[in-house]
Amino acid sequence: MHLPHFALSSVLSLTLCAIPNLGFASSNQTEDSTQARPTWLRDIALSPDGQKIAFTYAGQIWLVPAQGGDAVALTESGVYSETPIWSPDSQSIAFTADRYGLGDVFILSIQGGESRRLTYHGAKDIPYAFSADGQQLYFSSRRLGDDKANANVKQGSFMAQLYSVPAAGGREQRVLPIAISDLAISPSHSDILYTNQPSDEQPWRKGAVSDATRDIWQWSPRTGKHTQITTFRGEDRNPVWSADGSSMYYLSEQAGSFNVWQQRFDGSEPVQITDHQKLPVRFLSASLQGDLAYGFDGEIWRLKAGAKQAEKVPVSIRRSAMPDGRHNVNFNLEATEMVVAPNAAEVAIVARGDVYVVSLLSGLTQRITDTPEAERDVSFSSDGYRLIYASEREGSWNLYQSYVNDGGKSFSSSLDIIEEPVLTTEQDVIQPLYSPNLKRIVYRENRNTLKVYDIEQDKTYTLLDAHALYSYFDKDLSYQWSPDSEYIVTRDRAMSNGDIQLLKFDGSEAPINLSQSGFSEFAPQFSADGQWVYWLTDAKGLRDIDDMVVQYDVYGVALNREAKFNFNKTQEQLWLEEEIAAEKNLGPGQNPPTELTVVENKGLKQRTMRMTPTSLNIIFKHLTHDSQALIIAYQLGDSVQISEINLRSGEMTALFNRLSEDAALLAMASDDASLLIMGEHGIENLNVLTGESKFVRYEAKANFDFRAEIAYLFDHVWRLTQTKFYDPQMHGIDWQQYGDLYRKHLPSIRTYSDFAELLSEMVGELNVSHTGAFFMAGNSSWEEPASLGLYYDDRYRGKGVRVKSLLPGGPADTYQSPIKAGAIIYSVNGKEISDQQDIYPFLNFTQGKLTRLSVLVPGEEKAQNFTLVPITLEEESELLYEQWVEQRRALVETLSDGRLGYVHLAAMDAASFEQMQNDMFGLEKDKLGLVVDVRFNAGGWLHDQVMEILSGTRHSVMQTRDGYVVSSFPERRWAKPSIMLANADSYSDGSIVPYFYQKEGLGKLVGERVPGTGTAVIWEQQQEPGLMYGVPQLGIKDEQGRWFENQEIIPDILVYNDPESVVAGEDRQLAAAVEALLLEISSK
Structure with missing residues (x-):
């Protein structure tokens, strides 16, 4: 279950609250004393007349x-609204809200009434500015874009481009097909300032100096000319015009922290205008009179025209405190762990960080822990009377146990369950x-040290220290006791090539390598009698x-010769032993239990x-x-197959x-009979025998406390970063101080989206890649957009929509399709498209379904019906990427007169590498040379394979007797x-590959300076399932001992795709690469 934005109301429209007086709260609001002076006010927008501030x-x-x-609130709670933009007359506000999906643009009057929806596409639409006359609204959206100017394409997503829509409602239009992040229109209405977006790095990162940082450009729509205004190699963003149009104000990190600067x-x-320290200035806006407003440290500041010092704007918010209260929820769908009690009568589960026990007889459920902190790694004691688990309390992970105290044996029905600490230290102790x-x-201990605590002796033994073990994810290491409590089996070393080790509980014996393998071994377990160990490899x-x-x-592996001998017994021997066992009142197929695990080091391999x-x-x-059969479950397509293997026959x-x-x-x-399977509908108790x-x-069920949970999660990710971040010096910043600076805003956080942004701002202080938090909001009532795989003609103003071109491989690109350039689609499933509507809302919920279109084919007089099956926006994105690659290949073919080949690596993963090999060979x-394109590469782990495949030197041939080279x-x-x-958007391993390519002298590197983003990240899902947090835990160093991170790779040929060339559909970088490679080939 998700709690999207912690808003539970189900309003059907966004409405403006009545505003009897701008200076007073409406009478039906009650003051929340904790929010009389709220912080974490974002998206600051000063009205053009300078009288009001929206946020x-x-x-x-x-x-x-x-x-x-x-x-006063302009929008209702219940949906997430953001990015307010003022109309020129200061009477209306446009904003984004997720009422119907990821985010559509709405407009409302500040005088009251319902908001009106302006955009209907399934992508997130973000308003930037109104036109000078207030008739058009400019917004950004990640969409299919222009069929010619698409030099900024990334597999799996679109680059944000600029669109417009009439403020009164109507058809959208593409304005500028380049990636931008904000804009401002000049007082003379002739020019536009915008911030470029050269990469998809998380927007709240600070301190970066590279080609991935943003700059401010000026665009003249009349001439089409783009002029770069700022040249600082760090961040410049968020421009606004001065009142007379002779200069601009903007945010820059030129002096360290983000501050307001003026550029004539x-x-x-x-010239630096403000001098705030430590924290960034955000969300700059301006009035027509030259007043400035912005956000700093979660509050609003205003700098009046002509004033030398900005002043804080005091803001009070009066609202009900209800969202802070505890409320009942059901976390059935959030179980992350499940273990079975020894008596097979109940299971313990962990759901949203708390421990529960469920009766397998009745489903009766008992909540064992009730804390905002996370509990995990739960297991039963062998007698079933205790549960032990780890919990992150008091600033570290510690061990706790709960037990039944009323004489009963069942947790699920007990009325008296006691919890007590088992092991509490300043170190993190987990997985007991x-x-x-x-x-x-x-x-x-501290994730990478394996220890044993002897309860009776109050003594601790270290079995594997941090140099013998490395855990990437907290769940990637498993271990188990032998039945006689004398040994522990686990894996050693780092993420790959770990061996299975048998360890004496007190470390008194040398570890025994059971697997002796050069491959990766993990997840070891003992057999029931302790004479076998088995694992995955x-x-x-x-x-x-x-x-x-x-x-x-x-x-x-059989730990001793007797165990292997018993396994190899014939069927006749087993029958005889069953008869003897029956005479001794033992169960069929059972031998007297072996008291001790016997280990014979010699002969393990055999x-x-x-x-x-x-x-x-x-x-x-x-x-x-009996160690005679193995039950396994394995992934088989979209299902899980459960099978039994007879170890004697192999069947x-x-x-x-x-x-x-x-x-x-x-x-x-x-x-050996009950297999418990946790799924969406509950726990299935499956008898594998019958x-x-x-x-x-x-x-x-739980009494959920949102505020307590985010307080815990903040401390959790702060500590995770402190303990996991690859640089122990934390990139030179005071991490404790920054934790305090951002923690103070928690009382003002009321949604997980805001919480994710708070965390992103905090971790952004580290100036490192692979960081940030994001909340994956979702709602079952959201629309489900679909696509026909078509580019539409923005200039067309009649009924229906006119097709400009087809996306190759899309639903309309079939041999039977009458749809081609110039065709007009009048209706979808019988619903007519007016001259004021886009086709997007008509395609909702049609993906994968047969859909009827009324199409007028060019040259025909009458429209005809045609059916096709729309695709998802994700599928549309993939087709766009494929089209982009084929356009690059065609360009190389043309520019090289067929002499050069082209491959693109979208990511450093299997699918991309497979496509690369498929194209190369x-x-x-037969081409004389190859252009290898890693622009917009999303990363992965493929550098060795790419280097190897590009590093060949021809040394011999195979030929026939008549000289034909086979x-x-x-x-x-x-x-x-x-x-x-x-x-600049070659990311992660996408930045390592160009470094290696250049370092190993495989060829020339062409394009932009590549930011060093060579780190390995841990993306951790929080106990709110929609919340993810990432921080790099491993770094890469060069031979001089320098971190790859923040070390730029300078190309041999530096060339940029400037905005004008992108709009024109050109690719200057690719052309330069072709020219350089042809020159190299001709010189040999």
């Missing part, structure tokens, strides 16, 4: 007198497991073309066996008590199949000249 707070648009006072258009040096004899606890598994493992096997007959994408494994029998969403978590009971299935419905194999060597490496294209 965003708690997901609503508010209005306050310019001199300060009580603010006479060529003089810029009781030993079966209940005398010891194994756990991790990628030794024989299928790997993607980028060498990433996609399939695994289960391997096992006693190791592959337990799976084939490699699979295994997500769960369980060895039966695999399919048992059950479930959809992936119905098998999110799996756990096996100790009876095939019987029973659904257990449960309710993980297919379409382009093949040349190397066959699968490019052995001819190449050149590489990169830009």
Whole structure:
């Protein structure tokens, strides 16, 4: 369950609250004393007449007198509204709201009444400015864009471009097909200032100096000329015009922190206007009289025309305190862990950071913990009377246990459950497991040290220290006790090539390497009798073309010769032992339990066996008590297949199949029969012996406290950054101080979207890539947009929409389709499109469905009906990317007269690498040279493979007796000249590859200076499932010991795609690369 923006009302329209007096609160509002002086006021917008200031707070648009006072809400709660923009007459405000989707533009009058929706596309639309006469509204949107000027395309997304829509409502129109982030119209109405957007780096990062930072440009719509105004290599953004149009004010980091600067258009040096320290100035706006307003440290400041010092604008907000109150919610769909009690009668789960126990008999659910902090890593003690888990309280992760105190054995029905601390330290201790004899606890300290705490002796043993172990994600390491409590089995080393190690609980014996493998081994477990250990390995598994493992096997080793001998017994021997066991009142197939795990180091390799007959994408494994069968679950397309493997015969029998969403978590009971499967509809208790299935419905109810949760989450991610960030010096900033500076705004945070922005601002202080937080809002009532894969003609003003061109491979690009350039679509499913409407709202909910269009084909007099199946916007984006690549390839073909080939790497992943190889050794194999384009690359982990495939040197050939060359060597490496294209949006591994390419002398590098973003990030999902937070935890250094991060890669040929060339559909960078490579080839 998501709590989108923490707003529970279901208003059907955005309405303006009545404003009897701008200086007073309406009578039906009650004062919330904690918000009498709120902070975290964003999107500051001073009205053109200088009398009022609009701003965003708690997901609503508010209005306050310019001199300060009580603010009133212009928009209702219940949807998230942001980015208010004033009309020239100061009487209306346009803004973005997520009522119907990611964000549409609305307009409302400040005098009252309902807001009107202006945009209907499924992308997020952000208003920037009104035209000088107030008739048009300019906004930014990530859409299909122009069919010619598309030199800024990124796979999986669109670059934001400028559009306009009539303020009274009507058809949208493309204005400027380049990526920009804001704009301002001159007092003379002739020119426009805008901020460019050379990369998709998170917008709240500070301190960067690179080609990825923004600059301010001036555009003359009349002449089409674009002029760069600012040249500081750090951030310049958010321009506004001076009252007389002779200069501009803007935000810049030239002196360190973001401040207001003034730049005259006479060529003089810029002048700093404000001098705020430590924190950035944001959201600059101006009145027609020259007053300025902006945000700093969560509050509004105003600098009156002619004044030397800005003043803080006092703002009071009177509103109900209800959103801060606790309320009842159900977290059934938020379970992240599940373990089965030893008696198989109940399970413990973790849902939204709290521990619950569910009865498998009745579904009765007991909440064990009730804290805003996270609990996790829950497990039962061997007697089932205790639960142990980690919880992040009092500034660190500590260990706690809960137990039943009323004489009963069931958590789910107990009325008296006691919690007590087990191990509390200043260090982080996580992932506890009781030993079966209940005398010891194994756990991790500071994530990378494995320890055992002896309860009776009050003594701690270190088994693996931080130099023998590395954990990337907190859930990537597992370990288990032997049944006799003497040994622990785990993996060692870092993320890859880890071996399975058998460790004596007190470290008194040398670790035993059970796997002895050069491959990656993980997830080890003991057999029930402690005589076998089995684990997952990628030794024989299928790997993607980028060498990433996609399939695994289960391997096992008999720890002693007796265990292997018993496994190899014939069927006759087993029958005889069953008869003897029956005489001794033992169960069928059971031998007397072995008291101790016996380990014989010699001969481990010979006693190791592959337990799976084939490699699979295994997500769960369980060895039966007799060690004769293995139950596995593996991913099979969109489903999970559960199968049993007879380890003697190797025969695999399919048992059950479930959809992936119905098998999110799996756990096996100790009876070898009950497989518990957690899915969207509850817990399925599946008997693998009989095939019987029973659904257990449960309710993980909680009294939810939003404010307590965000206070905890703030501290959690602050600590995560402090402990995980790759540079222990925190890039030279005082992280404690910045935590305090941003933490103080928590009382004013009322939505997860605002909370994510607060976290992004805080982590942005580190000046590093791969950071930020984002909240993935969602609502089942949102519209579902679709696409026909068409470019529409903006100049057409009649009924219907006129087609400008078709997106290759789109729904309309079929041999039967009458749709072509010039065709007019009059209706969709019988609903006519007026001359004031766009086609977008008519396509809602049509994706994947047969849709009827009325189409007038050029040259025909009568429209005809035609049916097709629209696609999603994501599919449209992919087709646009493919079109962009083919346009680059065609351009290279033309410019080189067919002598050069072209490949583009969208990301450093398997799909991109596969396409690269397909093109290199297919379409382009006979070309004399190759242009390798990594512009707009989203990163991944592929640098070694790319370097290898581009580093071939031809040394021999294979030929027939008559001299025909059949093949040349190397066959699968490019052995001819190449050149590489990169830009400021070549990100992460997309920046490492150009560095390596240039460093290894494989060819020339062409394009822009590439910002160093070579770090590995941990993206952590928070206990609010829609909230993600990222921070880089691993950095890369060059041979001089310098971090790649923030180290620019300077191309051999520096060339930019300026705005005018982009608008014209040119690609100057690609042309320069072709010219340079042809020159290199001709010189040899």
